[in-house]
Amino acid sequence: MNFEAFHKIEERAFYALAAALGLVVLIGLGAAHYMETHGHVVTGMNNQIVWGLPHVFAVFLIVAASGVLNVASIGSVFGKPIYKARAPLSGLLAIALLAGGLTVLMLDLGRPDRLIVAMTHFNFKSIFALNVILYTGFFAIVATYLWTMMERKMYGFSKYVGFSAFIWRIALTTATGSIFGFLVARQAYSSALLAPMFIIMSFSYGLAVFIIVQSFMYAWNGMKLDLAILRRMKNLLATFVGAVMYFTIVYHLTNLYFAKQWDFERFILLEGGVFTTLFWVGQMLIGTLIPLALLLHPTLGTRCKTVVWAAGMIIVGGFAQLYVIIIGGQAFPLNLFPGMQQSSSFFDGVIHHYQPTLPEFLLGMGGIGIAFLLTTIAVRVLRFIPQDDFHHVSKEMLTD
Amino acid sequence: MSNNVDNSQNDNEQVNSRRQFLGWGAAVAGLAIAPGVTLLDIAHGRPADEPASSKIRWGMLIDSGKCATGCDDCVSACGKENGFSGKLETDSQWIRKIELKDLRTGNSHSLPMLCQHCEHPPCVDVCPTGASFKRADGIVLVDRHICIGCRYCMMACPYKARSFVHQELEDQNPDVPRGKGCVESCTLCVQRVDRGEQPACSDACAAAGHNAILFGDLNDPNSEIAKRIAASATTQVRADLDLNVGIRYQGI
């Protein structure tokens, strides 16, 4: 194949992909508009489950955005060359995922038209307000970071900006976890474990997203990822997945230690219907045990396809985990009068039901669409492909 | 690591477009962060003409011994005063009747549950915009012009006291503006209290002859509510959370 011909195919593929993603984004925006005009009555959310599927998508994207920057941090802050070569892509993905996540969060507000209010009125006691500042700062710092990495004159600053980005993103994920950790009244949440758990979840989801995007980019360009690089990244991924599992176990064991939390634990682990299934099958089996087995397998684990599959499963497991945390945490009723049976027209004392509706799902998908549309365009316009083995591979490709 | 790409003629173009892109990126990021930086000073604070006084702390004493199972006069009075119908499952409920059964003794209680007007309200702490606020006289309210409908306050309230308006509203009471996409909760009928009247629920309960809801100033030692709280054992719901709530219960 000669280079001219390759370029044409690639161009066609680019436009097709961009158009498909654009459509997903448009459908997402349409869904948001529908929810906005009819009100949240068209969603599955109610006065008991106040944060629904859009929040699962948004929190996933925001958490993954922070974690995906890990690749750059390992490169710039800890000076590992193979990660350094991937730092620009990691920065780009961080911005794109955060943009997708925040869009979903914003469009699900009861009054998305009041965005300017959210930007101009701050209650500094609120973790949420702190998050608004951390998110905008994240955009600014990572954009600067990208600039220092891509502009030769700025190379010298890259390490320092990279270090600030590293600190900033740890703060950001801590604050995201604390959104839940500060809710003292709900049994699922009031735990200091949530912040570190969210940090390690972000590492795992972020790296999984990175690996998938990277391998698609390589495949799209007819390139093959170096085995040594693949091996290192999948080992790191396995470590993160293991760490998430560790935190999950500690979280539940801590709860089991306190008798007042037993009912809640029984609900999540044994009797919670969809939540129990999502926990055991979604989070533990699909999201943790199978990927771990795949990644650590001596032969399978070294195949690019296996690693991509494992990363995909980790993402699915991540969604399951966030669904259990966010929605399962609300489904379990608040206990206003311990030791008493409670009932009311406002569903006191009963497990709350939530049935997500299509618009909510489409809005969430729209957020994913935004993240990948931004990535696709930026990768096309700028040089975001990891450069270490590009030279060697592209020569091979041209002589095909 | 090599930066050589196969066709170097594209290199300059790429560098240029990259610069442009990053320039825009920086500009957008600047725009995004600017309001946060410049407008911090204007943030939050109650309107200066607020009539509330911090000498007063409005509160209620609810005697569950006098509250009749099955009676929901307080609930319907609240709906009438504040203009909600309660037809849909997602409709707002500012006040609800809770039926309780003690699992050990088998005793049962009936009582109204509403916003507890906490002295340290978690809803106010978490509200990102300051839309949830506490008046000097202890009444916790939502400023509907600032509420963005994020529902974080609903996540934070230990009493499930808040409702989100899920759809367009009709037949509103002009004294009580409500609107789709905002969160709301019991206002202690602030419009009536500011006129020197009682909240609709306690009026209705008295009219029905139950007198289970006593409204008054907790800070005034001569008020009936303060005297009764001083004289008899009362409870705060979820007292373990130390929110020092304005609604006290008797008989549970």
Ligand code: SF4
């Ligand atoms: S009861 Fe709930 S809504 Fe009312 S002040 Fe306390 S936290 Fe806020």
Ligand code: SF4
């Ligand atoms: S829903 Fe409104 S009142 Fe509640 S926390 Fe959000 S902005 Fe504040």
